[in-house]
Amino acid sequence: MTEKKRVLFLCTGNSARSQMAEGLLRHLAGERFEVLSAGVVSSFVRPQAIAAMNELGIDISHHRSKSWDEFLDTPLDYVITVCDHANQRCPVFPGRVQRIHWSVDDPVISGSEEMQLEAFRRARDELQERIRAFTQKIGPLNSD
Structure with missing residues (x-):
């Protein structure tokens, strides 16, 4: 079995976009990726993102907001920023x-x-469209 690639999604507060991206990638290709998300700062997961x-059919209600600190x-394969603010402030990862x-x-x-x-x-x-395109470059997706 191939080792899972580790992906970290980043946005400003880890409250919406990066949380949804984490849930989507885990749902679509979680067998191939270890999926993480964080923000420039941590805050809370917005109820609208959960809804x-x-x-x-993807439950992210158990997610918690985390800082990229x-x-x-953490060894990572991909860091995907999903907002301009996080992209500008993104630290260097090892x-x-x-x-x-x-x-x-x-x-x-x-x-x-x-x-x-x-x-x-x-x-x-x-995000779902972008994640599908991202995973297509690496291999086939689940069809659900």
Whole structure:
């Protein structure tokens, strides 16, 4: 069996985009990847992110927000920043880490609950497309 590749998703607060990306990659290809997420700072996992992921049958309610400081000594294969702020502030991780940047719009907006949830759905769907493309480069995905 091939060793799993370790992927760390980063965003500003590890509250939405990186949390959804972690859940998506684990769901789509968790047998091939060890998936982690963190933020420039830790905060909390936004309920809208949990709700948007639940719509796909992916439960991230048990996730906790983490700072990237927790992973500075962790061997990684890929670091994927999912917002411009995290990309600009991203620290140097040890080893031969491949850095990838995806500029995904911040889903945190003001407005009605439905408008807010729709912004999270858009971010989730963009992340899902990018994750599918990322995993296709490495090998086939699960079909679910």
